Amino acid sequence: MAYSTRLEGIIVSLVSFVQIERSNIKAIEDSLNLIHYKFQKKIKKVVIKPNMCYYWDYSTGQTTDPKFVAATIKILREKISPEVDISIVESDASAMKCQHAFKFLGYEKIAEQYHVNLVNLSELEAEPVKVKVGNQNFDFMLPKIIKNADLRINIPKMKYLALSKISCAQKNIYGCNPFPKKFKYHSRLSETIVALNKVMRFNLCILDGIIVLGSQALKLGLVMASQDPVAMDTAAAMIMGVNPKSVEYIVLAEKEGLGNTSFTAKGMDLTYFKDRFPTRNLTDKTITLGYRIVHKSGLDKRLML
Amino acid sequence: MKKINLGLIGLGYVGKFHLRTCLKLESANLIAVADISKKALKLAKKMGVKQTFTDYHQLLEQPAIDGVIISLPTHLHAPCAISAAEEEKHIFLEKPLARNPDEGKNILSAARKNNVKLMVGYHSRFGSSYQDLKKKMESGVLGDIQTAHAVNIAAGPFFHRGIGIPQPVPEWWFKKELTGGGALMDLGSHMINLTRWYFGEVDNVKAYLGYRFNFNFEDHAICIIDFKSRTTAIINVGWFSQKAKVGIELFGTVAHASAYRPSSSRVITAIQLILGRTPKFFVPYRKEVSHFVHCIKEDTQPSCSGEDALKDLEAITRAYKNQIRLD
Numbered sequence: 158m159a160y161s162t163r164l165e166g167i168i169v170s171l172v173s174f175v176q177i178e179r180s181n182i183k184a185i186e187d188s189l190n191l192i193h194y195k196f197q198k199k200i201k202k203v204v205i206k207p208n209m210c211y212y213w214d215y216s217t218g219q220t221t222d223p224k225f226v227a228a229t230i231k232i233l234r235e236k237i238s239p240e241v242d243i244s245i246v247e248s249d250a251s252a253m254k255c256q257h258a259f260k261f262l263g264y265e266k267i268a269e270q271y272h273v274n275l276v277n278l279s280e281l282e283a284e285p286v287k288v289k290v291g292n293q294n295f296d297f298m299l300p301k302i303i304k305n306a307d308l309r310i311n312i313p314k315m316k317y318l319a320l321s322k323i324s325c326a327q328k329n330i331y332g333c334n335p336f337p338k339k340f341k342y343h344s345r346l347s348e349t350i351v352a353l354n355k356v357m358r359f360n361l362c363i364l365d366g367i368i369v370l371g372s373q374a375l376k377l378g379l380v381m382a383s384q385d386p387v388a389m390d391t392a393a394a395m396i397m398g399v400n401p402k403s404v405e406y407i408v409l410a411e412k413e414g415l416g417n418t419s420f421t422a423k424g425m426d427l428t429y430f431k432d433r434f435p436t437r438n439l440t441d442k443t444i445t446l447g448y449r450i451v452h453k454s455g456l457d458k459r460l461m462l
Numbered sequence: 463m464k465k466i467n468l469g470l471i472g473l474g475y476v477g478k479f480h481l482r483t484c485l486k487l488e489s490a491n492l493i494a495v496a497d498i499s500k501k502a503l504k505l506a507k508k509m510g511v512k513q514t515f516t517d518y519h520q521l522l523e524q525p526a527i528d529g530v531i532i533s534l535p536t537h538l539h540a541p542c543a544i545s546a547a548e549e550e551k552h553i554f555l556e557k558p559l560a561r562n563p564d565e566g567k568n569i570l571s572a573a574r575k576n577n578v579k580l581m582v583g584y585h586s587r588f589g590s591s592y593q594d595l596k597k598k599m600e601s602g603v604l605g606d607i608q609t610a611h612a613v614n615i616a617a618g619p620f621f622h623r624g625i626g627i628p629q630p631v632p633e634w635w636f637k638k639e640l641t642g643g644g645a646l647m648d649l650g651s652h653m654i655n656l657t658r659w660y661f662g663e664v665d666n667v668k669a670y671l672g673y674r675f676n677f678n679f680e681d682h683a684i685c686i687i688d689f690k691s692r693t694t695a696i697i698n699v700g701w702f703s704q705k706a707k708v709g710i711e712l713f714g715t716v717a718h719a720s721a722y723r724p725s726s727s728r729v730i731t732a733i734q735l736i737l738g739r740t741p742k743f744f745v746p747y748r749k750e751v752s753h754f755v756h757c758i759k760e761d762t763q764p765s766c767s768g769e770d771a772l773k774d775l776e777a778i779t780r781a782y783k784n785q786i787r788l789d
Contacts, residue, residue, distance in 0.1 A: 211628070212620040214674075217704055252628035257636055261620070261675045340628060 170385035170420040172392045174427055177367060177378040181228035185363060188382035189232075191423040194361065196236040200307040203233055203243045204276075206359065208314045208329045211253050212261045218370030221312050223263040225365040229312065230271045243271075244302060248278035249337040255279065276302055278335045288352045290413055293345060295352040298335050309359040311386065315379075315393045316370035317437060319445045320346050322404045325393040326362040326386035327415075333357050347405035351413050354386060362389045371397060371435035379430050387416025395427060398436040466490040466755045469527040469551070470511075471518045471542060473502035474632065476556055477533035481506055483748040484531065486740065490755045496521040518542055522549040529579070529758050531751065532556060535632065536647075537640040540565040543580070547572035552579040554754040554764075558651040559771035561642030563779055566772045573768055581754045581764035582771035584655040586708075588749035591721035595712065596660060598719055605716030607661070610695040612653035612710040618645060618681070618701025636677070644679030646671065647778055649699040654687070655766060655774045656710060657697065661689040664773070669781035672788040674702055682788075685781050 173191035177184040207221035215222040226245065233241055245264055247255050255277035259265050268275045283298035303309060313329035320343060321328060327350050331339065334353055342349040366379030379396075383389040387410045394401040401407050401418055411418050437445070468490050470480055477497070484492040494513035495506045503514040515521045522530065522545055529552035532542050539560045546553050553573060559582050560566040573580040586592050599607060619635040634640040641647060646669060658664065666688040671680035682700030689695065709722030724742050734741040740748060757764040 212631070212675075213704070214702070250628070252630050254630075257631075260677065263676065265676065 170383065170388035170417045171423055172381060172383040172385070172388050172420045173423040174392075174425040174430060175380045175382075176425055176429075177380060181225050181367070181380075182231055184378075184380040185225075185228055185232055185382070188363065188380045188424065192382050192384065194382065194384065196233065196308075198237060200237050201242060202302075202306045203237070203241055203308045203310065204246050204303055204306040205229065205243065205273075205310045205312060206246050206329060206333060207264075207312045207365075208324075209247050209253065209255075209258050209262060209332065210314075211250075212258060214262065216368065216374070218314065218316060218368040218374035220262060221314055221365045222367050223267050225367060226264075226312060227267050227271060229310065229363060230267070230273060234271075242274075244274040244276045244306075246276045246278050246300070246302065246333065248332055248335045250332070251338055251340050278302070278333060279337055281335070283335055286356050288355050290348045290352045290355065290409065293348045293352075295349065297353065297356055299356055300333070300335055303333060303357055308361065309357065311359040311362045312365055313362065313389075314370065315364060315366055315397065317372075317397065317399075317441075317445070319448045321350065321406055322399055323390070323394050323397055325364065326383075326389040327351070327354050327406060327410060328390075330354050330357050330359060330386075347409055350406040351410045351415065354410060354415055355413060359386065360384060362386050364389065364393070366430075369434060372437045372441050373435050375433070375435045377430060377433060383420070385416035385420065387411050387418060388420035391418045391420060392422070392427060396431045396434050398431070398434065463489075466528045466758050467493045467526050468751075468755070469494040469496070469521045469524065469530045470506075470533070471496045471521060471530055471546075472533035472535075472556075473497040473499065473506060474533060474535075475629075478502075479744060479747045480531050480533055480751065481509065481511075483740075483744055483751055485510060486748065487752060487755060489752065489759065493526060494521050494524055519545060522546055522551060527551055529554065529754065531754075533583075535634040535640060536561050536642055537634065540569055543569045544572040547576040547578050547580075550576050550578055552754075552758050554581045554583060554751065555768075555771075556583045557655070557771065557774075558582075558642065558647055558778070559768065559775050561640075563772060563775050566768075566775050570768045570772060579754075579757055579764055580768035581750075581757065582766050582768060583750055584652060584766045584771070584774075585746035585750050586652055586656045586723075587659055587765060588746040588753065589721075589723060590745075591723070592656060592710070595710065595719055595721040599660060599712060599714075603717060604712055604714030604719055607693045607712045607714045609713045610657060610660070610693060610710060611713075612657055612695060612697050614649040614653050614697075614699045614708045615703045616649065616701065616706040616708070617704055618648060620675075620701060621704070638677075638679040641679065643778065643782065644671075644677070644683070645681050645699050645701045646683040646685060646697075646781060649701070650683055650685055650697055650781075651774050651778060652708075653697045653699060653710070654685070654777050655771070657687060657689070657695045658770070658773060658777070659766070660710075660712075661691045661693045661695065663690045664688070664777045664780075665690045667777050667780040667784060669785045670788050671782075671785045672700070683781075687777065 213219035364381035
């Protein structure tokens, strides 16, 4: 079980919680140390998947802060080797093109400064894969760069999402699907998220919680690390005041063997962050519910909204 | 009374606003639309438009059409408006007039030569709060307006349009050669037009341009305009914010006053559309097109005219020339 750690003979999923104090690098290193994560020297190729969402800037809490990715790159160069081949990956979406997003969000500058590749998964060689989740079959294209990577790092954000309740580690991998018109999968979103996580197999999740997006954006200064995306999503849901058992894709992912909803917390107390997280009020929840109804009824398309 | 027959060219984001409002006009019939998207044309047909074209030249050839509303990307304003003038159609052209003053002058020249009306779509002039503020200022209750602060901060063209299926940002928005400029051209043109409407001719212009999003066009700008009337206005525009704020504050020797565009919630807009009502957001769009139709019927000059819009474009060009880059 790659996502877990053996502690005193028992296999458990670890999730670390660290408050950023001195620097992003220090917080990331601490979070990795807490889950006993060690980078292997033999690693040659790394892919990093940050969260990008339309062209929203990192300061909105919607997207990964490029400075956080830069800090991760520095750690990789130091712990693995200065020559390790690193690619930041993303795919085109219905309303976002990587070509623009990389420039817009500051990744072109990161690539130039740290000599990493910016990769649009929608334009790369990929191979067809079939995957089954529950009784549903999916056909995806698996980008070779992801398949051939020695280490796949997921750097998600923590935010509410109307259709799936929350977005965190597993939802970020939805963006690795090279097929741009991702709304096609909205009607079976939970199954698609789980299916893509089964196919892409990311090894390590490091959450950028410098700014989180709850009812509003907030500088929470949280870093979480885990090798188990299900455990990370469970912890994120708890911090966000959402019952993890009510998040379809978390429950489904556990059933499919992608990880555990039970985990051992390391570092700071989860409740420290939960108490500070800007949870939604009744109005926000009502608007979300209204949105779901409008979306499910197809009214949004009819009204050209 | 004879109704004016209109054609609509371009069914993009703003074009769809015009589609809705034109279909509700009592004094005009929207008889044809043109767009390269067959999906958009299908929608227009479904909403009751009889003739649809994928080539706007075919629309312009329809003898029954009196006037056209052009809502195309900025680089297509000049060729389309000139063709419309040559077909002797009155023209309502979305802002800005063109990418640069030279193109603008060509449009004006074609309109004059063919004796057609040319109106440019600066809808703020038709917002009741801005109209009330102008009346207040002109009544003298504010004294002399020494300074003004006009704001238009929003997410610009790069926000996710649509609640359901996310709509892609049209590619032309990323190309300065097609837009003629960035936030100053897009949002600044609205506020320059509004302040010119309030304070008259521009004397001097200076601009600070910012590039937060790393493109070769500005995504925010602060423009300082000295008017011949001795008012100084700060135009503060940007594409960087998820929350929109659009309005103007006037600081007079007697009192201060302001006007802001009412905020529109997507949820309330959706409810109003379901109920068949005109959401607040659409009202200035409806009023400006009604004004255009009225000008055709009564043979009067529109506000804002092509000449007026050309002055906005010249002020923007001067601002670009006198720019200080914010890095």
